[in-house]
Amino acid sequence: MKKIAVLTTHRANNYGAMLQSYALTHKINQLGGDCEILDYRCECFEKLYHHLIALPIGRTCIARFLRRCFRDRKTYQAFADFRKNNLTVSTEVYTDKANLSDSESLYDIFIAGSDQIWNPANTTGNVQTFEKPYLLDFVKDSSKKYSYAASIGLSVVSDDLANVYKELLSDFQCLTLREHKGAELLRELLNKETKAVCDPVLLLTPEEWMNVEKPIPLKNKDYILVYNVSGGKFFEDYALALAEQRGCDVYFIQAPVVKCVTKNRKKVLTGVGPAEFIYLIRNARELVTNSFHGSAFGLMFGKRLHLKLDALNNPNQRNSRLESLFKFFGVRDEQIVISNAGDFQLSCITPNQENHEAVENSRRYSLSILTNMVL
Numbered sequence: 001m002k003k004i005a006v007l008t009t010h011r012a013n014n015y016g017a018m019l020q021s022y023a024l025t026h027k028i029n030q031l032g033g034d035c036e037i038l039d040y041r042c043e044c045f046e047k048l049y050h051h052l053i054a055l056p057i058g059r060t061c062i063a064r065f066l067r068r069c070f071r072d073r074k075t076y077q078a079f080a081d082f083r084k085n086n087l088t089v090s091t092e093v094y095t096d097k098a099n100l101s102d103s104e105s106l107y108d109i110f111i112a113g114s115d116q117i118w119n120p121a122n123t124t125g126n127v128q129t130f131e132k133p134y135l136l137d138f139v140k141d142s143s144k145k146y147s148y149a150a151s152i153g154l155s156v157v158s159d160d161l162a163n164v165y166k167e168l169l170s171d172f173q174c175l176t177l178r179e180h181k182g183a184e185l186l187r188e189l190l191n192k193e194t195k196a197v198c199d200p201v202l203l204l205t206p207e208e209w210m211n212v213e214k215p216i217p218l219k220n221k222d223y224i225l226v227y228n229v230s231g232g233k234f235f236e237d238y239a240l241a242l243a244e245q246r247g248c249d250v251y252f253i254q255a256p257v258v259k260c261v262t263k264n265r266k267k268v269l270t271g272v273g274p275a276e277f278i279y280l281i282r283n284a285r286e287l288v289t290n291s292f293h294g295s296a297f298g299l300m301f302g303k304r305l306h307l308k309l310d311a312l313n314n315p316n317q318r319n320s321r322l323e324s325l326f327k328f329f330g331v332r333d334e335q336i337v338i339s340n341a342g343d344f345q346l347s348c349i350t351p352n353q354e355n356h357e358a359v360e361n362s363r364r365y366s367l368s369i370l371t372n373m374v375l
Contacts, residue, residue, distance in 0.1 A: 002108040004028060004035040004374055006148075007134060009115045009122075010087055011041060013049040013079045013256045015227075016201070016293025018274040020114045022086050022212070023200035024148060027367070028111075029088070033374040036088045038103060038110075041095045042131055044123040048257060072256050078273025079256075086212070086275075100138040107144070111373065112136050114149035114178055114200050120161065122153065127160045135168040142171035146373050149178040149197050149366075155320045157185055165189055174373055180327060181320035197366040198328045201296050202359060206282075209300070213282065214275035220249035225284035226262075227253045227277075227294040234344055235308070236262045239288045242306065248285055253277065288346075292321045298351075299329050300359065305349045306339070330358025 006028070010021040021037060028035040083089075094100045104110075116122040117134035124130045136145050157165070165186060169175065175194040177183040183196040201209075224243045228235045236252075243250035252268045262268060272280065278297060281287060287298040290308040298305045309319050326336075329351070337348045 001032065001034045002374060003106065004033045004109050004111060005038040005090070005103065005107040006035060006111045006113070007038045007040060007136065008113060008117060009042075009045065010037045010039075010083070010089065011045045011049065013076060015253075015255070015274050015277045016291065016296075017115055018079065018082060018087075019278070019293060020149075020200040022082075022274070023204050024111075024114060025088050026086075027200065027203045027370065028374050031367075031371055031374055035374070036090050038100075039090045039093045040100065040133060041093060042123065042133075044131065072254070072270075074271035075254065075256055075273065078271050078276060082274045097133060097138050100133055101140075104139055104141065104144070109144045109146055109373070110136055110139050112145075112147040112150050113176070114151065116151045116153040118150050118165075119153035127158065127164060132164075132168065135164070136172075137168050143173060145172045146174045147172060148176055148370055148373065149199050150176070151178040151321065152182045152185065153179070153321060154185075155181055157189065162189055174369075176369060179320045179324040181324065195369060196324060197369055198359070198362045199293070199296055199325070201293060202300065202328065202363055203367060203370070205363075206300055209278050209297075210282065212275055213278040214273070215279050216269065216272065216276045218251070221283065222248040223284060224248060224250045225253065225280055225287050226250065227255075227281075227287070227289045227291050229255055229289075229291050229294075235288060235290075236264070238306070238346065242286070242288065246285065251280070253280065292325065295322060296325055299325070299331075299349070299355060302351045302356070304351070306346045307349065308344065308346055328359055328362040329355045331355060 006025055008021050009017040025035045025037055094103065112134055120127050120130035139145050166189065169186065170190050170192065175186060175192060176197045177186065177194060178199050180196040183194045187194040224239055224246065226235055226239045239250050250267055252262045253272050254268045281294065281297045281303065282301045284303055286304040286306065287294060288306040289295060289298065295305055295307055309322065331349060335349055339346045339348050
């Protein structure tokens with residue numbers, strides 16, 4: 001049995017980051033590997049998710065800050081509980097490249113992935129200083145280096161970033177990415193076989209995720225769910241109008257690092273960890289989101305999506321992530337209906353049985369590649 005280390009974003013208090021971390025290690029262990037997450041404490045994620053936020057100046061700002069701290073306290077605890085109860089993490093804590101190097105003798109293989117671990121914007125935002133450990137720069141034995149569904153999250157790679165990829169990814173034994181576009185870019189850049197595989201959350205069936213979910217008390221069981229990772233009043237207005245049209249309630253999931261989702265604080269759910277996140281999506285009537293993993297779970301559970309894509313003229317747009325997700329689900333162009341909502345547009349997608357069958361095929365294909373890596 002191979003001893004396997006996964007290096008990923010398990011410390012981020014982000015629903016997708018936590019759930020993909022669980023899914024990949026859980027599935028590898030199911031397949032017969034001996035897998036755990038390397039407990040690397042990335043400085044960027046530690047500052048963003050685990051350090052106190054600086055106290056703002058001004059009476060109104062302080063009041064908002066205190067409300068946010070109180071609101072987020074239960075949510076942070078829910079994330080901590082999920083990490084403790086569901087993630088298999090190394091006993092050794094790694095904080096820099098020096099002690100990461102000590103881990104090489106402990107494992108037979110290292111798997112980088114999933115999530116946007118190869119996108120500089122996901123950590124420092126700078127090509128020169130972003131987190132190279134996620135590229136396994138500390139592993140000297142190239143026979144141990146693999147990736148599963150790693151993401152660059154970009155449609156265009158700068159020359160500087162291309163040089164980093166050439167230097168650090170060329171000796172991987174097996175390169176798999178989460179996006180078809182990312183796989184294509186690295187295939188051309190490295191002249192090396194690179195495959196697109198589905199995100200780890202899709203390796204588990206809906207029934208398996210139902211065993212992980214945790215109920216959360218709701219006043220109204222008939223609701224539109226809103227998960228917005230970047231804030232913005234347009235989501236609130238659109239969701240409220242949609243709920244009124246449907247004759248149901250609306251609830252907002254407040255991610256810990258998002259400053260404001262809605263002015264109506266009574267509709268913001270607190271104490272929502274990764275397990276509750278799954279429950280809320282599975283039981284929602286429809287989902288309004290701009291999240292990759294929110295969309296993945298929504299499609300998996302057959303929910304109608306109201307999805308905001310990045311502007312096509314934005315050089316940092318990350319639509320390739322969702323475009324690949326649609327491919328794995330076999331979403332056809334005619335299933336996507338553009339809806340105008342004030343100054344922005346949403347893509348509305350209604351899943352069907354063909355999408356369910358397509359993701360089953362994607363799951364089998366991706367599992368076959370993962371199995372060959374770990375056994």
